[in-house]
Amino acid sequence: MSAVRSLALATAGGLVARAALRVLRAVPGVDALDRTNFRGNTVTLAAGPALAIGAATSAAAGAGSVPAAGAALVAGLGSGAVGFYDDVVGGRPEHKAKGFRGHLGALREGRVTSGFVKIAGVGAAALGASALLAADRPARGRLGTVVDVALGAGVIAGTANLFNLLDLRPGRAIKAGALVAAPLAGGPAGGLVAGPMGAAAGILPDDLDERAMLGDAGANAxxxxxxxxxxxxxxPAGRAALLAGLAGLTAASEKVSFTQVIQRTPVLREVDALGRRP
Structure with missing residues (x-):
């Protein structure tokens, strides 16, 4: 993909995300989205849906085919919607649970938490997106297609979950996204990452300055x-390798704090703090 087209998609993503954030901030009652961050500052969750809208629409515009555009819209808007639901109601006592096991435990007790809705919704969006991507791939037979779609869904859902786990400090998820997007930017999937990175860049100043946060809506999308x-x-082999890595990181997050690991690693600590308030 040409540098000019990449720049155009990134610009469009950033403009849509910024416009969506301005509109959301002007909606009556938007203060219901205010939350307290790790430092005790008041931030708005409006950046999450703004990022989801800007990233999903610009990714669809940059996709190389109609099925890939559909996959971007389904994954981005679907994951963002269920993430936003969890952002809004997840703090209520009846929805309280910690981690995947906690949400499953609540379900066994007869409680459907917002976290479980998010897990199921992200999984469904990932499956739908992966099925759409299959239309652009060579025919592999019924079993091969099922396996390919399942692996793709696992990668999409696993990446959504990983970025949600990373969104614990200002700018962290967006910086991690840049590392993931960089090797993809010049290849066949470049059109799918240029817009989302532009949208994320549009939100980044508010995120770093602790005026807004991505929340589940933005990080999942x-x-x-x-x-x-x-x-x-x-x-299939690449998807399986990615899924194994994502599963390993997700399992590790149940036992290890990513924030503590970053703080103990000098290079990661410096990158993580870059641009953030002292």
């Missing part, structure tokens, strides 16, 4: 869209 690009770029 951003991660899911990068997952679509990864799934579109890789074959």
């Amino acid at each position: 951003f991660g899911a869209l990068l997952g679509v690009a990864l799934a579109a770029r890789t074959g």
